[in-house]
Amino acid sequence: MRDFGASALIPAFRHAAMAHWVEHVNTIDRRPAMQDWLTNRDSLTARLTARCTQFRVQRLSQHKALCLPDEYAVIGLPQRRQVHEREVILRCDGEAMIYGHTVVPLSATATQWPLFQGLGERSLGSTLFNDPQVVRGTLSYARLHQTHPLMRRIVRALPRLSAERSLTARRSLFWRKGACLLVTEVFLPAVLTLPHKLPETVRKLR
DSSP, rough: OOOOSHHHHHHHHHHHTOOOOBBBBGGGGOOOHHHHHHHHHHHHHHHHHHTOEEEEEEEEEEEEOOOTTTTTTTTSSSSOEEEEEEEEEEEEEEEEEEEEEEEEEEEETTSSSSSTTTTOOOOOOHHHHTTTTOOEEEOOOEEEESSSSSHHHHHHHGGGGTTTTTTEEEEEEEETTTTEEEEEEEOOGGGGGGGGOHHHHHHHHH
C-alpha cells in the first residue's frame, strides 16, 4: 500500500515554498505601469521618495534565520543554511508600497558589507546605490502565491492583503568586495496609485 503519511507531503511543501523566477518580465506581469516599476534599475528608494511627501522604512525584523528554499542556491550555498535576514516595508505617506526581504550569507564580513547590521530603519537601497564598489546583478521576476513564505509574512504584517491571490516580485544580487546579498522586492497593490511621472515643476522643487 502506498504511504500517504507526512513524508509523502514533503515534496508538496517544498514546491509551495518555491517561486518560479524568470528573467523576462512579460511572463510575469504585462501591465505597462507595473513593468515600469519592475524593470527600472535605478534606486527604488529614490523613485518612491520622489513620488510622495513622506517616505518611511518600517523594519519588521533583522536577525539570523534559515534562508528560504528558493534562495540558498542563488547566494552560493549548497543547502539551506542560516543567513543574516532583514525584512522591511517601504511606505509612502503611510501607505505600504513595497515589502523588502534581504539575505546575506553568514560568511560575509563587516568589511564587505559594513553598514548592513546598523541600518535600523534607514534604507538599504540608498546605501547600495551610493557606494561605487557595489555591483548589481541581473533582475529576475516571479509571482508569489499565497503558499509562498514571503506572501505569508506579508499577510501577517498587512492582514488586509490576505485576499490577494498573488503579488509580483523581483530580486537581484548585489556584490561588494566578493560578497553578495540578495534583495527581493514584492510590489504591493498601492504602488500603482503613485504618479507615474512627476511634473517638471515638482521635480525642480525637490
